[in-house]
Amino acid sequence: MWDLDIDLNLLPVVLAVTEERSVSRAAQRLGWTQPKVSIALNKLRASLGDPLFIRTSHGMEPTPRALSLIAPTKDILQRVKSNVLLNEAFDPAATTRKFTFALSDIGEMTFLPKLLAYFEKHAPNASVSSVTLPPNEIANGLESGDVDLACGYFPDLKKRNFFQQRLFPHSFICLLNADHPIKGEQLSMKDFLRLGHAVVRAEGRSQEIFEQLLQKHKIERHVVLSTPHFMSIPFIIASTNLLVTVPYAVGESFARIANIRLIKPPMEIPYFDLKQHWHRKYHKDEANMWVRAVVSKLFGNPQ
Structure with a gap:
């Protein structure tokens, strides 16, 4: 019966001495000192109640008990190597993740x-x-x-517990119907306050940056439409004289699919960073x- 307190870390010593038939060569193979191998063998002998190896003219001969340990020891070491130590490389071309x-x-x-x-x-x-x-x-x-x-x-x-990496800076842009009577590249504050606004109240956090800026400067818009959805915005703006302020990338996307154009807001809006987090x-x-x-x-x- 095996001692339940046996140190499994010592089993490779049995394998090394069995295959090398020498304590000194086993020590070299394991990268240990010879005294350390001898101490490990003595611990195993005490735990298992067996001499494990007998010194003969042909070297260190394993006892039947030592030989019985070889197969399970090889199996344990192979499992550790396959399941613990080896980290299979990720292959994007093959993954189905x-x-x-x-x-x-x-x-x-x-x-x-x-x-x-x-x-x-x-x-x-x-x-x-x-x-x-x-x-x-x-x-x-x-x-x-x-x-x-x-x-x-x-x-x-x-x-x-979270890492982050900055990707690129982002800001806001206003959108108008491409045929809107207001021309130019930038809105005046007078026109910004005069026009009716569509406002998106989405779950994303970026839109709150613009809303906080308006509150800070006590700018009150004439809100005609409030919606939680961005996707209806290009069609609404293209068919009305409403004004909307959205993140720049959104404005660029909308300008490609609807009859709308980009126009700079009348105030300086700070950039914010888009990041990836993990x-x-x-x-x-x-x-x-x-x-x-x-x-x-x-x-x-x-x-």
């Missing part, structure tokens, strides 16, 4: 087209999932691994490292 991104609808317009084009070429068997979650649920999703990356403006993800648990995960590198490559801007 689903990558989940926390994105606002603004983020989807900004990130998804380029991401999907890249995946189609470099990770054709992978899939992409986009989720929109409240800030506390994004944190939980990143921690659990249900969300791989949060990309966009997420000022709440500042805890020490949980420290997955900082060394190869798949997560790969997708972070992809996002950085596609959207990173060091300026």
Whole structure:
């Protein structure tokens, strides 16, 4: 009967001495000193109640008990090597993994087209999932691994368990019907206050930057439409004389699909950084490292 307190770390010594038939050669193979191997053998002998090896003219001959340890020891070492020590390299070309991104609808317009084009070429068997979650649920999703990356403006993800990487700066732009009587490249404050506004009250955090700026300067708009959705905005603006202020990337996208044009707001609006965020648990995960590198490559801007 084996002693339940046996030190399994000592079993490779039995294997090494059996195959080398020498304590000194076993020590060289293990990278140990000869006294350390001898001490390990003595501990095993005491635990198992067997001499394990007998010194003969042919070297250290294993006893039947020692020989009975060889097969299970090799099996244990192989399992450790295969399941613990080896970290199989991530292959984007072969992976069938689903990558989940926390994105606002603004983020989807900004990130998804380029991401999907890249995946189609470099990770054709992978899939992409986009989720929109409240800030506390994004944190939980990143921690659990249900969300791989949060990309966009997420000022709440500042805890020490989260890493972040700046991608590019962003600001706001106003949109008007392309046939609107107001011309020029920048609105006057008079026109900004006079016109009717469409206001998007979305779950994303970026829009609140502009709202806070208006409150700070005590600027009150004439709000004609309030909506939680961005996607209806280009069609509303194209068919009315309303004005809307949106993140710049959104404005550029809308100008390509509807009869609208971009015009600078009358006030100076500070830039804000769009970032990618991930949980420290997955900082060394190869798949997560790969997708972070992809996002950085596609959207990173060091300026």
